[in-house]
Amino acid sequence: MEQAKSIEYKGKVIDFPYEKPEEKDIPLEHLHQKMANPSTGRTKRIKDRLRYKHTAVGEFCEEGIRGGMERMRYYTEAYKASEGQPEVIRRALSVANILNKCTVLMQEDEFIVGYNAENPNFVPLYPELSHFTVMDYMQSKYSPQPVEEAQEIVDFWSKNSLLARGMGYYTQEELLRQFIFTTMEAPAFASGFNSIVPPYETVQEDGLLKRIELAEAHIKEAIEQLAAPYWVASERMPLFDKIDVWRSMIIIDKAVIAWARRYSRLCKILAENFEADPKRKEELLEMADINHRIPAEPCKGLKDGMQAKWYTYLMCHAIERYASGYAQKEDKLLWPLYKASVIDKTFQPMTHQQAVELFELERLKVSEHGAGKARLFREVFPGSNDLFILAVGGTNGDNSDGCNDCTDAILQAAINIRTPEPSIVFRWHPKGRLKTKRLVFECIRDGMGFPSIMHDVKGTNQLIYLSKFSKTGNGVTPEEAHDWANVLCMSPGHVGRRKSQKVRTEGAGTIYVAKTFEITLNNGFDWSYANIQSGPETGKLTDLKTFEDLWEAFRQQYLYAIDMVNRGKDLSRHLEIRFMQMPFVSSIDDGCMELGMDANELSEQPNPWTNSIGGIVTVNSLVAMKKLIYDDKKYTLEQLDEALHSNWVGFEEMHKDFLNAPKFGNDDEYADAIAKRYYEEICAGEMKKIFNYSGGPMMPVGQAVGTNVEMGSRTGPTPDGRFGGEAHDDGGISPYYGTDKKGPTAVLRSVAKINSEGQKANLLNQRLSQPQMRSKHGFNIWLAYMNTWFDLDIDHVQFNVVSTEEMKDAQREPEKHGDLIVRIAGYSARFVDINTYQQNTIISRTEQDFGAEDLEYLGVDL
Amino acid sequence: MSTCSKCKSFFAVPADADDYAEGKGDCVREEKDEKGKFWLSKPVMENGTCEFFKEKN
Structure with missing residues (x-):
């Protein structure tokens, strides 16, 4: 080299x-x-x-x-059988039925055990969230088998899934605008996509037997309270629901313990009947011991901690329902167990x-x-x-x-x-x-x-x-505020025994800004991909006579999209509270345990955010239009309209000018001033006027994940010089590919001009x-x-x-x-x-x- | 009759187990593919039958 x-x-x-x-x-x-x-x-x-x-x-x-069948089968079987019981109990029984009847499995050399499907090549499916996703799998080579059984399950959930329950709150036009996935992400009730920060700490420190004891004590206390003299309805009526929540916690925690102990038995059976290597045999017996104690009892060493964490992860992210992410402050979470095993050598010395x-x-x-994700999430x-x-x-x-x-x-x-x-x-x-x-x-x-x-x-x-x-x-207290991890890729969220984020409908959901800007230039109409009116009519491009006219039209389109996205999030949460309770997550959260509340419902620490993706294509487009049309008057709006609808073909000189207009990321005052105005006035400024279920003001998170390519392919040509279909920028605040030409510190200077306080997070990609x-x-x-x-x-x-x-x-x-x-x-x-x-x-x-x-x-x- | 209780893969669930039920066992089978060996354990009842039956020695 x-x-x-x-x-x-x-x-x-x-x-x-x-x-x-x-x-x-x-x-x-x-x-x-x-x-x-x-x-x-x-x-x-x-x-x-x-x-x-x-x-x-x-x-x-x-x-x-392939998509697995067992999770769908056992969940649906118990859900049907529990008709008439409180919904939270049905959820607990349905998930417990999966744990009781599923196949448990282990591979060669493994030490951390636990799977989410019946075969190491399968992924679990969640028809109760979105039966559309299961239908998508059934139409592919990943179809769960037998397909007839899968169809029966889909037929049942087509009337009962979160998706089925959510659609009735929108007009057909609104549904189309969201499901088409261009200016905004489809609502959570449609995709079933979720994010969570599990309270790993309680499983590690208490063990589930202790959590069961706590729930039992709360039920006992509540029943005594109900029987005490002088009935006061306002105080006591809520206890009925609370008792159901605590009961659901007991059902699920017992099932999790029994499930882990099935892994323990498998380790022992393998050691005694299948394994010839004495060293591995000894290890399998150690694993049998760990999985018998964990997660029932508190962790005493690092091996315990790792196994408890994996079971908790599987339950919160893959079995009770699907959720993305791996949010944890791992070095703090495991430090006491690392210390016990590596430094003090008091347990599982290593x-x-x-x-x-x-x-x-x-x-x-x-x-x-x-993960059994929908096709779109396998794309982005x-x-x-x-x-x-x-x-x-x-x-x-x-x-x-x-x-x-x-x-x-x-x-x-x-x-x-x-x-x-x-x-x-x-x-x-x-x-x-x-x-x-x-x-x-x-x-x-x-x-x-x-x-x-x-x-x-x-x-x-x-x-x-x-x-x-x-x-x-x-x-969170100022002291607790130091305990945070990224909920998904970017957004900080509290970690700990309580107050962490439990649902994506609290934070996340997405608006695609570059596409929103494209439809702004077309009176809200998406001519390049969906061929529908995707937003409100905010004026034809040729009517936007001043830069402020353009700015206002864009602001209205942006507001429409973020409002729609956040309505979808809170509607989804409304449904999650009633139909998608999380008894396991609730059982390991100290707040839910104390208050007898489901984790979807209890909000102690707000963590509101909405992803705002494709901002730099928009900024560079605004810069080019201001410079070449509104300030220098080199081109007219009519010319731009024609050039964009021709994908710049036949407008090569004009394209060169728009491509060469100032770009964000070069410490250029002209470009950076518009970036600053966009991020502070529209992105953060409009967003903070929205308040979600938790009571917190909405904040933007700039991140592309992999949507820069997928959504770029759905976005027509833009005034920054992009051709139709080309990728969006790849981060929240990353300069567009190859346009940051003044060195790495010029990028820092450009980014630093934007007040980052208003952004929940803003992704900066750099290649060194x-x-x-x-x-x-x-x-x-x-x-x-x-x-x-x-x-x-x-x-x-x-x-x-x-x-x-x-x-x-x-x-x-x-x-x-x-x-x-x-x-x-x-x-x-x-x-x-x-x-x-x-x-x-x-x-x-x-x-x-x-x-x-x-x-x-x-x-x-x- | 080739029932699970006579199968090599059947391991009775111990009486002190959380999921104990009379006649319940773990059916533990070894499988192998191009990525290696793995073992599957599924709850079964001793009077059940299946295509993978292999008589105990």
Whole structure:
């Protein structure tokens, strides 16, 4: 590999020799295939045989994946049989029936056990959420079998699913505008897509037997209260519902314990009847012991903690209902158990290296997980099996450094095993120890695309701000506000025994801004994709005589879409409260347990956000129109209208002018002023006028996930010079591909002009020079960049450090590049798993070199 | 009669188990595909029958 070009800096010539000199002999296009270093033979073997369930363009990347039947069958069977019982009890009985009757399974070499389907190649389906999704699977090669049984199940849920219950609250026109998925994401009741932050802490610290005892005590107390003299209806009537909720908790927690103990029995049966290797036999017996105690009892060591966490994950994200995400502050959650096992050696004693292996095993378990998502969600997260993002670092409640040896074990495991999931968020704070920051750098430098970095102080302050809107007056305390992770890719949310986010209808839901802007230019009509009126009539383009006319038309379209999205979210929540209760989640939340309330209903800490995606295409379009039409008057609105409807064909000179108009990300005052106005006045400004179920003001999250390509294909040509169908920008605040030409610190300066307080989060993708980052100066430069980023009050940044040569080689010979990982937006993926179009957007990101001016700005001492 | 109780894959659920029921067992079968071996365990009753029956030794 060639080293980075020398530069002159502060009167010296700075060379960039590789930090590891042997790398100069490695061909550039093969670098990442040589990096994986699993810490044991076992983790290497599992990685070599992983059953990936990654998806792209709506399909599973590997053969043999299928929708499972068992979850649908047993859920539906018990739901039908429990007719007449309170709905929350029906939910508990239905999920318990799955756990009691499902197949449990285990693979070779596994240590962490637990699956969500009856076969390691299957994914579970959720007809009670959206029977449309099951129908989609049935029309594909992934159809659950026997198909006749699946059809019967669909027929039943076509009248009873969340989807069936939600549609009646809209006009046909409104439904079409949402289901077509162009300016806005379809409502949660239609997709069944969900997000949750499970209170892992209570399972780990209490165990489920203790949770059952608590529910029983509450029921006893409530029954005594009902029988006490002087009936007062207003005080006592609510107790009937509460008793049902507590009863549902007991039903489900008992079923979870019994389910885990079936795994325990399987381990024992395998040890005694199937396994010949004495070492593995001994391990299977240890696993039998762990799975008998866990999650029934409190965890005592790190192995216990890992198993409890996985069962809790499966219940909250895959079995009780589907939910995306892997939200947890893992190094804080597991620190007491790491300490017990690795430092104090009081239970399950192990070395730090053995702990690293356990975290490698966790990564492998997550990599194999499959989600029965609808086709569209298999399209918009290309290369992923689902969104898995955990958080580490930051600060503790007493403001001390949150990094510890457990943080380092988590990062080391990621470096060793090289799997794209789970992705990691590192909460950056000046107090963060250098040793850990060095590991963060190594992950990034080695091309993993994670950790993504979030501003620790901003995230904590945001939780404190939102707590003021708590409906119960019991939002997070300033101390608790330090306990947060990203709920999905980007948005901070509280983690802990209570007050965490339980439903996506609290936060998320999406408006696609570039498409919204496109219809603004066409009086609300979508001419390029759906051929329908997608928004209100806000005036023909030729009638928008001033820039302020254009601005106002766009504002109205934006408002229409965010209002519709948030109505859909709260309608979905209204239905979830009545028909999609979560007895397990409720049982492990201290608030739900204390108050006898379902997790859908109880809101203590508001965490409202709506994704606002495609802002930079819009900003650059507004900039080009202001410059070339309204200010310089070089072109007319009529000409632009014609050029856009011709996809710029026949308007080549004009296209060149619009393409060359100022672009965001170059520290250009003209462009950045419009960006600032858009993000503060429309994006945050309009959003904060909306208040959702939790009582909090809505905040925007800018992130693309993988929708930049999918939604780009549904968006016609735009005045920034995009052709119809080309990708949107790939982040909330990332400059458009290849348009940030003034270096990495110019990007920071542009981004810093926007007040980040109004944004819940705003994704910044950057691609850094691989030779510079792998040089002996790489860490120093990156550290200075990060410190500057922090001081500029920017809330997020993430990096690709992969060469164009290697990505192009992987396009030619994908079979040789299974370990090449890239950052999409909010998550990472194996490059070979994503579609060519998406690959090309990654390649076309500007590869930022740090020049002398950048180094000067960062104050790097080389 | 080839019932589950006589099958090699049948393991009776212990009487102290949470999910104990008279005649209930775990049917544990080993399977293998190109990604390796795995074991499936499914609750069955001792008088049940299935296509995978293999007599106990």
